[in-house]
Amino acid sequence: MIQSVKMITALGTPLTAEEDLHVTGMEAQIHDQLAHGINGFLVGGTMGLMQLLSDETYRQLVEQSVQFTKGRAELLVGVGDTSFVRTRDRIRMVEDLSIDGVVVISPFFVQFGQEDLVDYYLSLADLSSKPLFLYDLPQTTGTKLEVETVLKLAEHPNIRGIKCSDHFVTIRPVIDSLSEQFRVIVAQPHLMDVLLRSGVSEHLDGVYILVPEWIKKMVAATEAEDWVTLSTVQRDLSGLLSFLQSFSAPLFSTVTALMNMRGIPGNFAPRPMRALTAHEQVLLTEEPHVQKIFAGKSISPVEA
Template sequence: MRKKIEGVLTAIVTPFDSEGAFSDAALRRQVRRQLDAGNGIFCGGTNGEFFVLNEQEKVAVTATCVDEVAGRANVVAHIGEISTRETIRLGKQIEKLGVDAVSVITPYFVPLKQNELITHYTAVADALSVPVFLYNIPARTGNTLEPQTVLKLAQHPNIIGIKDSAGSYESLSSFLSAVKDTDDFSVLNGPDSLIHQGFVDGCSACISGLANVAPKEINAIWALFRAGDIEGSRQAQENVTSLRTELYKVAFSPAAVKKALDIMGHDVGESRYAVAFDPQQVSTIRQLVAGIAR
């Protein structure tokens, strides 16, 4: 039986110091903060700015997360690169660190057919010993995994699920429907606006970028759902949905998330795609996070 990834995993930011270098100490502080809230860790993803990290930094980020978590929660690391060869190369380094699973976005820039995506993921899963999650985020990659493609890939013994960050309920429900009769295959929800509904419909976990800002508030959606308080879980979702909507109106994530953390007193540095926040934007974010526990 495969180890099931359940609950909330925070798509944790990668902190940088004043010189723009990866800060191990700051990441450890953020990991501890998430553990205190009951959350697992998803590192090296979109909110972790994998797209501007070099290979050495990606390995260092994962090593820090695994070491700080020390078996107390799940750690999933993103390893997706633009080519199959590079993805496998990074994956072979990451799997040695003790992660519970890895996540792989579709290759990007070059439009691929579904059979080409199957070839890519099969090669990655064949090459690695660590369990693999597919990662669907078409707005960022230009390539979409179709439900029937996912169903085929679900037959691979080392592919254990999919993280869907397409951003719509239609996408999430299509994957849940496609694999409903597949044993030990998990669907992980990406959009923070669909956490509650994802759990109701059968997602085993969510990967939340907003949990960087509101770790306890996001965890409450899962904790209440698991306890059988469906209405309480729905209300907890409503409590964070407006925060997500308004925060991401100010700037893209992870820039907006990092600015929110900075305002809250967490020194995580700026995004490497830094946004020049004007005073009004800073004021807006300050108001949004005013009621959130630091």
């Protein structure tokens, strides 16, 4: 029996030319996801570039996300910063809003030991009025949440789960050791078909903003145990990801172009990230996986 599938989109943050929140773009992005059956959002995560936003833009991002979601999807908010007091202040900034949890990436810039991280997370969990989720992304932070650390932190009643963007083998012992009450949400966009088929049912990634149609197909295929369709969509998703990772333009600038092609306005690449050149824009529209996204659709790019 296939467990109910939970797909959580790490939303991008559309910005105006002045790098304020592009409210129309945020509303369009959320409605696009909801229309394709996405049942969870992470706002201000890695895709949302919280650390690059002004405090006022960040606050508005969360407030508007609450308003546009209207309880139709789980809403998690990234609050992790470089120190205890900075993360504490972000929790206080958002916890009075109607959100379902706060997500805390391991602190970055300065490297901390595992005992430091245990104290950090336990102290934040004590003060937060919202459920707290760990976020393991050592490729970016330079700090790994070790299995023993996660197991210890999972004993705290307000630490409800972990979003793991590291290799799946590093989180597998946690899945095997803990009950279903501790959620393990994986970010493995290249392995979704394998993991869904094996019963790993909670997934989160930023690429979902670009292809909610494909994610909807993957959910339907999993629930129907249609493994051929699931594998077919996975090949397309992996091909798109490989292209995005190897393309000459900055990732978030490419995301901006694709979102604008979807009719969602705003700039998802804050300065100093450059925009695509005219030549890169042509190459993007000619790429086979990009053409698959928009097959049968009318493309009317909007201005960022």
